[in-house]
Amino acid sequence: MNAPTFAFNTLDQRANALIANSYYEASVTRPLADDPALDTAIDADVCVIGAGFAGLSVALECRARGLSVVVLDAHRPGWGASGRNGGQTLVGFAKDEIIERQLGLEGARAAWAMSIEGVALVRERIERYRIQCDFTPGYLTVATRPKRVPDLRAWMESASQRWGYDRLSWLDTDAIRSRVASGRYLAGVYDPFSGHLHPLKYCLGLADAARREGVQLFANSPVIEVVRGGRPVVQTPDGEVRCRFVVVCGNATIGNVLPAPVAARIAPIASYIVATQPLGAARANALITRREAICDNNFFLDYFRLSADHRLLFGGRASSTGASPAQLAQAIRERMVGVFPQLADVKIDYAWGGFVDVTRNRAPDFGLIDPNYFYVQGFSGHGVALTGIAGRVVAKAIAGQTAAFDLFAQLRHARFPGGPALRRPALELGMMYHRLLELF
Ligand SMILES: Cc1cc2nc3c(=O)[nH]c(=O)nc-3n(C[C@H](O)[C@H](O)[C@H](O)COP(=O)(O)OP(=O)(O)OC[C@H]3O[C@@H](n4cnc5c(N)ncnc54)[C@H](O)[C@@H]3O)c2cc1C
Numbered sequence: 103m104n105a106p107t108f109a110f111n112t113l114d115q116r117a118n119a120l121i122a123n124s125y126y127e128a129s130v131t132r133p134l135a136d137d138p139a140l141d142t143a144i145d146a147d148v149c150v151i152g153a154g155f156a157g158l159s160v161a162l163e164c165r166a167r168g169l170s171v172v173v174l175d176a177h178r179p180g181w182g183a184s185g186r187n188g189g190q191t192l193v194g195f196a197k198d199e200i201i202e203r204q205l206g207l208e209g210a211r212a213a214w215a216m217s218i219e220g221v222a223l224v225r226e227r228i229e230r231y232r233i234q235c236d237f238t239p240g241y242l243t244v245a246t247r248p249k250r251v252p253d254l255r256a257w258m259e260s261a262s263q264r265w266g267y268d269r270l271s272w273l274d275t276d277a278i279r280s281r282v283a284s285g286r287y288l289a290g291v292y293d294p295f296s297g298h299l300h301p302l303k304y305c306l307g308l309a310d311a312a313r314r315e316g317v318q319l320f321a322n323s324p325v326i327e328v329v330r331g332g333r334p335v336v337q338t339p340d341g342e343v344r345c346r347f348v349v350v351c352g353n354a355t356i357g358n359v360l361p362a363p364v365a366a367r368i369a370p371i372a373s374y375i376v377a378t379q380p381l382g383a384a385r386a387n388a389l390i391t392r393r394e395a396i397c398d399n400n401f402f403l404d405y406f407r408l409s410a411d412h413r414l415l416f417g418g419r420a421s422s423t424g425a426s427p428a429q430l431a432q433a434i435r436e437r438m439v440g441v442f443p444q445l446a447d448v449k450i451d452y453a454w455g456g457f458v459d460v461t462r463n464r465a466p467d468f469g470l471i472d473p474n475y476f477y478v479q480g481f482s483g484h485g486v487a488l489t490g491i492a493g494r495v496v497a498k499a500i501a502g503q504t505a506a507f508d509l510f511a512q513l514r515h516a517r518f519p520g521g522p523a524l525r526r527p528a529l530e531l532g533m534m535y536h537r538l539l540e541l542f
Pocket residue numbers: 151152153154155156157174175176177178179180181182183184185186187188189190191192323324325326351352353354355356357359373374375405417455456457458478479481482483484485486487489
């Protein structure tokens with residue numbers, strides 16, 4: 103069910119179009135818009151921009167520390183990547199080797215410990231707030247190409263021996279093929295603690311919990327400017343929030359709210375997902391016998407999982423330049439049938455997409471614009487669990503415990519070349535280069 107919504111910049115407009123046929127939106131049976139728009143001036147300790155996983159986590163964690171919190175969203179909770187993603191709830195980072203290279207071994211161990219806490223936090227919140235979002239434990243990282251098998255093995259060994267995560271186990275070709283009915287996979291790593299969930303239901307559950315805890319949520323309230331200072335003022339078209347702290351969690355469609363050098367540290371990469379018709383329990387279980395979430399270790403990766411109603415949800419990147427929604431769905435469907443030829447007869451019921459906020463080095467980007475003005479961005483396709491921990495880390499920093507925030511803020515980020523208009527074409531060129539490399 104779609105709430106009435108509007109677009110306030112071009113990317114936002116494109117993102118809006120990409121959820122018109124979302125399985126997640128269709129499988130949430132409650133009304134999606136029940137928060138008012140901000141139409142007056144109010145005061146709060148903390149003003150959070152964006153009601154996705156990150157913003158809602160900041161809000162919950164700040165409330166837990168006794169602060170008054172306002173959350174403003176240009177649309178509604180879960181409208182962004184948090185309500186459209188693959189649902190894979192994972193430990194670690196998009197590029198773990200960068201984390202170790204930049205933070206050193208001790209720093210990488212500390213960051214990994216927080217990423218594990220991130221998955222634990224998702225699982226805890228589902229329990230504590232009784233969120234019905236179909237969490238299913240189990241995750242497989244798989245290799246499709248011989249030269250990526252040693253990479254996968256090396257990653258597993260680093261995670262176990264260097265970064266302090268000893269729950270992983272190795273699956274050779276026979277073992278992986280007994281669990282995933284595809285001839286494509288050569289090896290896999292099993293993680294019993296990571297898993298998958300229905301992200302929109304989880305996000306709406308977090309929003310309910312935030313309201314119950316006394317957070318004031320406003321929908322259809324795009325922030326147009328943050329007036330910086332000792333007591334910042336966050337302005338929307340019809341209202342403003344005067345606060346002590348601002349936290350920006352607006353992701354790829356934020357527009358020009360952030361200072362340009364900070365905005366240039368991320369670029370939006372479109373990713374698309376299709377949902378098949380319901381396959382029935384037997385056919386679904388035959389595809390992925392233990393119903394784990396699965397992702398390969400290619401640069402242009404495929405990610406997929408079964409839904410609670412026995413559909414295959416299959417996602418990946420398809421070139422978007424000029425492609426219609428039907429062509430995008432067809433491109434992802436072809437990738438799905440490449441993995442599972444036995445699904446050639448299956449109908450696609452839903453197809454949707456969103457923008458992943460990637461940094462150049464794929465490490466998350468947490469920073470300060472002023473001592474009372476925070477931002478978190480750049481989860482690089484690895485945000486379901488990490489956004490939760492980002493919220494905790496920021497709330498602790500606001501409360502004066504800055505160690506965890508400082509660790510992430512040490513990560514160095516380069517800017518994408520060009521202004522907002524050039525950032526995507528430049529990135530597309532870089533991606534084409536990687537696509538070529540993957541052909542060999
Ligand atoms: C198709 C897709 C698949 C993905 N799959 C996975 C996966 O399987 N596993 C994983 O870990 N990660 C995945 N990700 C990444 C993950 O979804 C994100 O990292 C995460 O949801 C980011 O959460 P967020 O709260 O930072 O941003 P969002 O959820 O995007 O929320 C940002 C919010 O800010 C609001 N906003 C923006 N600008 C303004 C403004 N000016 N004023 C007010 N509000 C504003 C938006 O309306 C939006 O609601 C995927 C992403 C996509 C798009």
